[in-house]
Amino acid sequence: xxxxxxxxxxxxxxxxxxxxxxxxxxxxxxxxxxxxxxxxxxxxxxxxxxxxxxxxxxxxxxxxxxxxxxxxxxxxxxxxxxxxxxxxxxxxxxxxxxxxxxxxxxxxxxxxxxxxxxxxxxxxxxxxxxxxxxxxxxxxxxxxxxxxxxxxxxxxxxxxxxxxxxxxxxxxxxxxxxxxxxxxxxxxxxxxxxxxxxxx
Amino acid sequence: xxxxxxxxxxxxxxxxxxxxxxxxxxxxxxxxxxxxxxxxxxxxxxxxxxxxxxxxxxxxxxxxxxxxxxxxxxxxxxxxxxxxxxxxxxxxxxxxxxxxxxxxxxxxxxxxxxxxxxxxxxxxxxxxxxxxxxxxxxxxxxxxxxxxxxxxxxxxxxxxxxxxxxxxxxxxxxxxxxxxxxxxxxxxxxxxxxxxxxxxxxxxxxxxxxxxxxxxxxxxxxxxxxxxxxxxxxxxxxxxxxxxxxxxxxxxxxxxxxxxxxxxxxxxxxxxxxxxxxxxxxxxxxxxxxxxxxxxxxxxxxxxxxxxxxxxxxxxxxxxxxxxxxxxxxxxxxxxxxxxxxxxxxxxxxxxxxxxxxxxxxxxxxxxxxxxxxxxxxxxxxxxxxxxxxxxxxxxxxxxxxxxxxxxxxxxxxxxxxxxxxxxxxxxxxxxxxxxxxxxxxxxxxxxxxxxxxxxxxxxxxxxxxxxxxxxxxxxxxxxxxxxxxxxxxxxxxxxxxxxxxxxxxxxxxxxxxxxxxxxxxxxxxxxxxxxxxxxxxxxxxxxxxxxxxxxxxxxxxxxxxxxxxxxxxxxxxxxxxxxxxxxxxxxxxxxxxxxxxxxxxxxxxxxxxxxxxxxxxxxxxxxxxxxxxxxxxxxxxxxxxxxxxxxxxxxxxxxxxxxxxxxxxxxxxxxxxxxxxxxxxxxxxx
Numbered sequence: 001x002x003x004x005x006x007x008x009x010x011x012x013x014x015x016x017x018x019x020x021x022x023x024x025x026x027x028x029x030x031x032x033x034x035x036x037x038x039x040x041x042x043x044x045x046x047x048x049x050x051x052x053x054x055x056x057x058x059x060x061x062x063x064x065x066x067x068x069x070x071x072x073x074x075x076x077x078x079x080x081x082x083x084x085x086x087x088x089x090x091x092x093x094x095x096x097x098x099x100x101x102x103x104x105x106x107x108x109x110x111x112x113x114x115x116x117x118x119x120x121x122x123x124x125x126x127x128x129x130x131x132x133x134x135x136x137x138x139x140x141x142x143x144x145x146x147x148x149x150x151x152x153x154x155x156x157x158x159x160x161x162x163x164x165x166x167x168x169x170x171x172x173x174x175x176x177x178x179x180x181x182x183x184x185x186x187x188x189x190x191x192x193x194x195x196x197x198x199x200x
Numbered sequence: 201x202x203x204x205x206x207x208x209x210x211x212x213x214x215x216x217x218x219x220x221x222x223x224x225x226x227x228x229x230x231x232x233x234x235x236x237x238x239x240x241x242x243x244x245x246x247x248x249x250x251x252x253x254x255x256x257x258x259x260x261x262x263x264x265x266x267x268x269x270x271x272x273x274x275x276x277x278x279x280x281x282x283x284x285x286x287x288x289x290x291x292x293x294x295x296x297x298x299x300x301x302x303x304x305x306x307x308x309x310x311x312x313x314x315x316x317x318x319x320x321x322x323x324x325x326x327x328x329x330x331x332x333x334x335x336x337x338x339x340x341x342x343x344x345x346x347x348x349x350x351x352x353x354x355x356x357x358x359x360x361x362x363x364x365x366x367x368x369x370x371x372x373x374x375x376x377x378x379x380x381x382x383x384x385x386x387x388x389x390x391x392x393x394x395x396x397x398x399x400x401x402x403x404x405x406x407x408x409x410x411x412x413x414x415x416x417x418x419x420x421x422x423x424x425x426x427x428x429x430x431x432x433x434x435x436x437x438x439x440x441x442x443x444x445x446x447x448x449x450x451x452x453x454x455x456x457x458x459x460x461x462x463x464x465x466x467x468x469x470x471x472x473x474x475x476x477x478x479x480x481x482x483x484x485x486x487x488x489x490x491x492x493x494x495x496x497x498x499x500x501x502x503x504x505x506x507x508x509x510x511x512x513x514x515x516x517x518x519x520x521x522x523x524x525x526x527x528x529x530x531x532x533x534x535x536x537x538x539x540x541x542x543x544x545x546x547x548x549x550x551x552x553x554x555x556x557x558x559x560x561x562x563x564x565x566x567x568x569x570x571x572x573x574x575x576x577x578x579x580x581x582x583x584x585x586x587x588x589x590x591x592x593x594x595x596x597x598x599x600x601x602x603x604x605x606x607x608x609x610x611x612x613x614x615x616x617x618x619x620x621x622x623x624x625x626x627x628x629x630x631x632x633x634x635x636x637x638x639x640x641x642x643x644x645x646x647x648x649x650x651x652x653x654x655x656x657x658x659x660x661x662x663x664x665x666x667x668x669x670x671x672x673x674x675x676x677x678x679x680x681x682x683x684x685x686x687x688x689x690x691x692x693x694x695x696x697x698x699x700x701x702x703x704x705x706x707x708x709x710x711x712x713x714x715x716x717x718x719x720x721x722x723x724x725x726x727x728x729x730x731x732x733x734x735x736x737x738x739x740x741x742x743x744x745x746x747x748x749x750x751x752x753x754x755x756x757x758x759x760x761x762x763x764x765x766x767x768x769x770x771x772x773x774x775x776x777x778x779x780x781x782x783x784x785x786x787x788x789x790x791x792x793x794x795x796x797x798x799x800x801x802x803x804x805x806x807x808x809x810x811x812x813x814x815x816x817x818x819x820x821x822x823x824x825x826x827x828x829x830x831x832x833x834x835x836x837x838x839x840x841x842x843x844x845x846x847x848x849x850x851x852x853x854x855x856x857x858x859x860x861x862x863x864x865x866x867x868x869x870x871x872x873x874x875x876x877x878x879x880x881x882x883x884x885x886x887x
Contacts, residue, residue, distance in 0.1 A: 079680070101679045
């Protein structure tokens with residue numbers, strides 16, 4: 001979903017139409033306040049934000065979104081080639097800056113990129129959550145053995161380190177493999193890397 | 201008649217002495233009568249006889265105290281005349297007025313006949329003389345009576361001693377009576393001898409001079425005068441004595457015994473002995489100090505009156521002179537001032553024209569009198585003037601400017617003032633007109649207006665430069681919209697997603713946006729383009745809307761909303777729209793700038809247009825900024841006076857010039873609560 005925030009009705013409506021023609025669904029808002037009240041900030045999407053608006057300005061909205069930990073990518077659309085304001089917006093995390101009237105092909109391309117990244121990100125996000133969940137089902141002993149396994153330790157050395165029998169290690173290993181839905185050692189290693197990424 | 205036994209008690213009761221004036225020549229009669237009428241304590245009644253017969257008749261019928269014979273009544277023989285007059289019983293003394301003094305010797309000299317030279321007349325000499333003669337005659341008559349009585353007494357001497365004693369007594373009584381008479385008269389009676397030494401002084405002298413009669417006898421009149429006065433009087437007397445003339449009412453200043461001054465009036469007649477030699481003078485003195493004082497007062501009063509009269513007449517002359525001056529001034533005003541002054545009657549005919557009309561129209565003022573305005577001005581000019589003439593004749597005072605065509609000078613700008621003239625009933629019977637040539641002023645105004653317009657243009661260019669950024673942004677919106685819609689159409693037409701209706705709708709929106717953009721550009725071009733001043737009746741709401749188009753972007757950029765309050769049904773105003781829009785724009789932009797330091801919710805800008813009394817429209821721009829400090833306000837409208845860092849300081853100066861070129865006035869007032877209001881008035885266009 002693309003959110004358009006611009007006080008100019010003509011710009012708002014024409015942009016909605018052109019995005020629709022490109023197969024991108026969009027919702028428009030006449031002010032920053034309307035957007036804050038009505039938009040789903042945590043859903044994946046992209047914001048086309050006009051900098052100069054009566055009431056709350058584009059930069060102010062950007063700050064509020066950051067405070068609320070929204071991860072929505074922001075593309076600045078402005079009638080002003082106002083460099084200092086653009087720089088400030090970019091520092092604040094805006095992904096791009098378009099001057100009116102727009103190069104629509106590039107704008108649409110950029111929006112698509114953003115949306116792909118968003119999908120990607122959202123996909124990553126759900127895998128990370130899954131991994132974290134699987135890892136979370138392990139008992140502390142299973143977790144110990146999982147960590148040593150992915151560091152390349154053999155059953156024998158693990159048993160010696162933990163002061164348990166090799167047989168016990170083998171039982172824990174079979175349990176954790178089944179819990180983590182891993183069929184072999186390489187599955188385990190990938191899981192461990194994903195988990196490490198998620199915690200980062 | 202004077203009764204010696206009954207002495208008079210005061211002047212008013214004194215009897216009239218009767219004088220018979222014998223004379224035929226009216227001139228003489230008048231002269232003598234006049235001289236007889238001179239003021240004297242005893243009034244003289246004058247009877248007139250024009251012939252000796254009439255005189256005799258009068259003497260027989262009336263008691264006459266004195267006969268005055270005029271020089272023309274001397275008859276063939278004066279002696280005969282005198283003798284005939286004397287022949288009448290109880291003949292009074294005769295005063296013969298003679299024209300020829302040489303004949304004196306011819307006349308019989310007697311104590312009862314007096315001669316007076318005609319050239320000595322005047323100033324009451326005759327009056328004085330008459331009184332003296334009358335008095336003398338009376339005295340003599342009394343003396344004679346006394347004597348005859350005495351003689352009778354002496355004749356009766358043979359009678360007893362008793363008789364003599366009685367006679368003596370009678371004499372004494374008689375003398376006493378005489379003395380009483382002399383002594384009780386209010387005047388001092390005196391006699392001097394030929395050398396001027398007093399030989400007799402009646403007791404009255406004591407009252408007058410404070411000296412006893414015996415002290416006076418032996419002295420001369422001059423002994424009682426201050427030296428200068430004595431000298432003056434002596435000189436006068438020398439001639440009188442020389443001519444043996446009587447004199448009267450000679451005023452002289454004397455010093456009383458106690459040294460106080462007293463003014464005496466002396467009259468006297470010469471005493472001649474039987475041979476006609478001067479034996480002395482006899483006369484009277486009276487105290488005229490009081491009269492003198494009265495006279496002096498009278499004189500002073502008179503002088504005062506004269507001075508007053510002189511002053512009045514001087515004032516009158518001055519008034520006259522001023523009047524003349526003011527008339528001259530009026531003439532100068534009417535005739536010499538470089539304006540046409542006229543009076544036009546209800547028929548629109550000239551009744552008065554000053555000479556300036558001759559210069560303007562080449563027609564004499566005489567020819568103009570009675571001429572119709574229409575005929576003098578010509579149809580074209582008259583058509584322009586007519587509504588004003590008709591309104592003036594309807595009783596309205598007119599003051600307008602217009603153009604007329606003159607035969608010599610050609611087309612001129614004039615200002616004309618018509619003042620209706622009303623009759624007693626209030627009806628309009630004409631009007632007074634003043635017409636002045638204001639072409640030069642108009643030219644100067646035109647030049648000023650051009651300069652102002654050039655300056656205003658330069659300033660508009662600068663303003664446009666400042667506005668350009670915002671306007672570019674403003675133009676970006678429709679361009680963006682147009683671009684978007686076009687792209688959308690292209691894509692959807694390609695994919696076949698868009699139907700006809702949708703396409704039609706989109707194209708309409710595109711067209712709208714394009715128009716709007718074009719409008720903004722046209723407005724800007726109009727605003728900055730070179731142009732001639734154009735005054736025309738212009739709609740107020742349109743003025744405001746056009747300004748808003750230019751300034752809206754700016755206001756939006758500054759996040760300030762503008763409240764517009766344009767009253768309904770406003771009359772049009774006669775303006776150069778671009779210039780007035782420039783003024784409003786300037787005021788609005790100033791207001792926006794002024795409020796910048798405040799947060800958006802505290803910025804309120806109101807643009808108002810209202811209908812005011814006097815058929816004016818008031819424009820005002822009100823802000824809620826910090827206001828204008830008095831020190832700044834003082835120079836607010838001066839050029840190059842700016843409070844802004846990058847300001848030229850020309851905006852308000854030019855705005856004021858523009859408003860003034862529209863006969864308006866630009867003002868600044870501080871709001872009661874907050875901020876400032878700039879406002880100006882424009883006259884509504886004539887309907």
